[in-house]
Amino acid sequence: MQPKAYTLTLNQVEQDLQSLGNAPDTAGLVLNLIYRSRHKSFEQYSQLSKKARDHFKENYAHELPTIVRRQNSTDGTVKLLLGLEDGESVESVLLPFYKKYTLCVSSQVGCAMNCKFCFTATQGFKRNLRPHEIIGQVLKAKEVLKEMGEKRDIANVVFMGQGEPLHNFEALKEAISILTEPKGLGLGKRSITVSTSGYLPGLKRFEELGGVNLALSLHSTNDEVRSRLIPINNRYPLNDVLAQIDRLERHERQTVEYEYLLIDDLNDSKEDAKDLARVLNTRTHMINIIPFNPFPGSEFKRPAPERVEEFKQWLVEEDARVMVRKTKGDDILAACGQLKS
Numbered sequence: 001m002q003p004k005a006y007t008l009t010l011n012q013v014e015q016d017l018q019s020l021g022n023a024p025d026t027a028g029l030v031l032n033l034i035y036r037s038r039h040k041s042f043e044q045y046s047q048l049s050k051k052a053r054d055h056f057k058e059n060y061a062h063e064l065p066t067i068v069r070r071q072n073s074t075d076g077t078v079k080l081l082l083g084l085e086d087g088e089s090v091e092s093v094l095l096p097f098y099k100k101y102t103l104c105v106s107s108q109v110g111c112a113m114n115c116k117f118c119f120t121a122t123q124g125f126k127r128n129l130r131p132h133e134i135i136g137q138v139l140k141a142k143e144v145l146k147e148m149g150e151k152r153d154i155a156n157v158v159f160m161g162q163g164e165p166l167h168n169f170e171a172l173k174e175a176i177s178i179l180t181e182p183k184g185l186g187l188g189k190r191s192i193t194v195s196t197s198g199y200l201p202g203l204k205r206f207e208e209l210g211g212v213n214l215a216l217s218l219h220s221t222n223d224e225v226r227s228r229l230i231p232i233n234n235r236y237p238l239n240d241v242l243a244q245i246d247r248l249e250r251h252e253r254q255t256v257e258y259e260y261l262l263i264d265d266l267n268d269s270k271e272d273a274k275d276l277a278r279v280l281n282t283r284t285h286m287i288n289i290i291p292f293n294p295f296p297g298s299e300f301k302r303p304a305p306e307r308v309e310e311f312k313q314w315l316v317e318e319d320a321r322v323m324v325r326k327t328k329g330d331d332i333l334a335a336c337g338q339l340k341s
């Protein structure tokens with residue numbers, strides 16, 4: 001099987017051009033054509049010499065994943081189920097925010113972490129995505145926006161879809177370096193967020209990702225409750241995870257966000273709020289409260305809106321920095337924790 005053109009780096013293109021006797025300084029143009037212009041085939045890349053066009057056509061595949069299903073939410077969210085070459089599929093979600101879109105991408109087919117609040121967990125772990133399958137989600141989503149006649153583009157990519165991204169570290173790292181290549185897709189490091197359930201081996205390597213934002217699924221400061229929600233907390237307890245995050249060398253404006261899934265009658269008491277503030281107030285933090293999003297067969301319930309507001313106020317009273325994430329796409333099972341392929 002041919003490698004995909006949309007994993008090519010500047011260095012690789014320069015080497016290819018040199019081997020053809022072409023000036024390597026056109027490598028930026030090649031990346032621009034592959035990642036931004038996205039014509040249907042290499043033949044349409046008329047800015048390149050015929051020799052270069054033939055070379056890329058013969059050696060690299062151009063096709064993106066196929067759309068198996070597309071669902072549009074009433075709030076503008078678009079969920080894509082994308083078909084991969086081996087018959088597996090993954091979901092990506094386009095979320096509109098004012099003048100831009102955020103794209104939520106998947107990093108694995110299924111997931112091994114088995115979090116009890118997550119629909120993906122019910123399908124088990126099938127396999128890691130390869131870098132081109134991650135980049136393919138971004139390029140396909142861009143194509144969909146273009147077809148929709150949408151002027152707004154994807155400004156942020158969040159690894160919050162199916163899979164634990166730090167459990168697929170090498171592919172994640174390669175995908176991030178492709179996403180942030182200035183002559184390619186050109187996303188800024190701070191426009192990318194990697195969310196983890198607290199997978200410590202990956203967190204120990206987090207600095208290798210070059211300064212992208214981090215989000216930790218915290219959900220409870222009580223190890224018993226957290227282990228019930230996120231079983232790998234038994235192996236990598238919260239204290240160890242937080243200590244590792246504290247050790248990370250942060251770049252300017254690089255953020256760490258603590259996600260707190262609020263579940264009715266499980267982690268939504270005043271005591272829970274006080275404990276959360278106590279644990280995080282000694283750290284630079286932002287707490288993102290996510291009211292639980294139900295899915296078929298889920299054992300938990302979303303708290304009433306009044307309780308969500310009350311919980312937020314309890315945190316504010318404790319001087320914690322907090323916001324409530326607006327639920328998007330839950331009518332098409334596209335909200336946080338609702339993806340399944």
Ligand code: SF4
Nearest residue numbers: 111113115118121163
């Ligand atoms: S929440 Fe994330 S890490 Fe946990 S099972 Fe779902 S996809 Fe995996």
